[in-house]
Amino acid sequence: MKQTNFPILVGASQYTQTKKVKNRLDPLSLMEKTGNMVIKNSTNKPIREYIDAIFMININSWSYKDAPSELAKRLNLNLKKKVYLPDGGNTPQMLINRAANAIYKNKFKAVLVIGAEAAYSLLLSKKGNKELDWPKRRTPDYMEGEIWDGINDFENKYKFKFPPYTYAVFETAVRASLEHTLEEHEKHMGKLFQHFSEVAANHPYSWSQNAYNANQIISPTTKNRKICHPYMKLMCSNMFVDQSAAVLLTQESLAEKLAIPKENWVYLMGTADFKNIHEITQRPALHTSPACREGSRIALEQAGLKLSDIDAFDLYSCFPSIVEIMMEEIGISESDSRNLTLTGGLPYFGGPWSNYSLHAIATAVDLIHKNPHFTIMVVANGGYNSKQSFGIYGKRPPKIPFNELDLKPIQKRILNNKLDPPLKIANGILTVEGYTIIFNRNQEPKEGIVIGKLDTGRRTLAFIKENQEKLEILAKQELVNKKLRVRYNEKLECNIILFD
Structure with missing residues (x-):
């Protein structure tokens, strides 16, 4: 009997509220826009009535009492399940992995995965001392999972909570591992992010449409100030953006029932979610990611692919160090001509807090619609090189079905390499x-x-x-x-x- 409940992505939408917009929408209204867009674009038949779950990415720039339920009302959806997790850049891919797994088990007919941020509007309001015509801020009624700080008190005391500082520390460790001089590594970072900037300049939903050359990226100016050695502003994620993205997942049988053309089907071919050791000070090394190494291997295994079968990547890119770490762990050489970003990355396309990778996934869906032979790997990163989630997208089902891989022993092995706690008083x-x-x-x-x-x-x-x-x-x-x-x-x- 033919398997017909493989999860597929049948639509994607994105929206960027540009700087020129006068009446600025709040994050929930941005999600209402992209939610309606993805539902409309997925099929001419009424798929709305089959959407029975919303998996929402955490909103950082504003807060609502129950954002998933409020969005469901606005979109006229009857939900069996709503998911709203604490923040983390890995969550878009992780939620898609969970949604796909649940669809495969017939728990849901269709799942809307969605997120939005409006941090630029908030910044604009504060600078101009103008009140936004947005709903009143509310503390969320519920949050699934533990709210996770990402670092411990000792690390926080030494300012590791501020991501540019932490990733800059990683960068110096990466530089040493590559045996680069300071000048060589500076040029290396500039060349790497020049490519990202060029991709962003050609992406229709990019926050920045400027293409910067390597020299502009590494040279300090009043507009590209030094943040922390070795990072300039143009090497750092830009969180002050107004962006929303959404994707819609269902299963093959419902897609056939609704006559969604097969050319619009995109399969989640391989997945993985792993964590590194929580405490930065207790990791064996600062320039590695066992979670990334194992995650990429497992996702490729489930998809039945080799690394050479991947046509393009989107590597999470809040700062150069995480891109370099991922390249090393996945096995992508510096001379590899394949795209490492679909969007242009967090400094240029935009870094809407936890929701960035949903834009990468939405872009992957659009690219596969236009290029059916494409197979794309998305790697989402949360915390401080702390959590990584993987998705491989293409035009055929996974070789190894969902739930047939036991990842617990691998995760346990990663966490078992924890070093002794750091010495707080050192001489x-x-x-x-x-x-x-x-x-x-x-x-x-x-x-x-x-x-x-x-x-x-x-x-x-x-x-x-x-x-x-x-x-x-x-x-x-x-x-x-x-x-x-x-x-x-x-x-x-x-x-x-x-x-x-």
């Missing part, structure tokens, strides 16, 4: 594993953050508290693998790197 010699120098808005260095191992093998964190002249010098040196003296400062209640 001795530290070998640097990663670092960053933080700059203020005038591009003057303020302080540094260092992570490394003591001679005992225990990890610790420390600040660099030096004058601007010394910090400028340090920002032009390679500190990774250097041995530095660390002392606990009782007055400041933190570890400090000491220089002779």
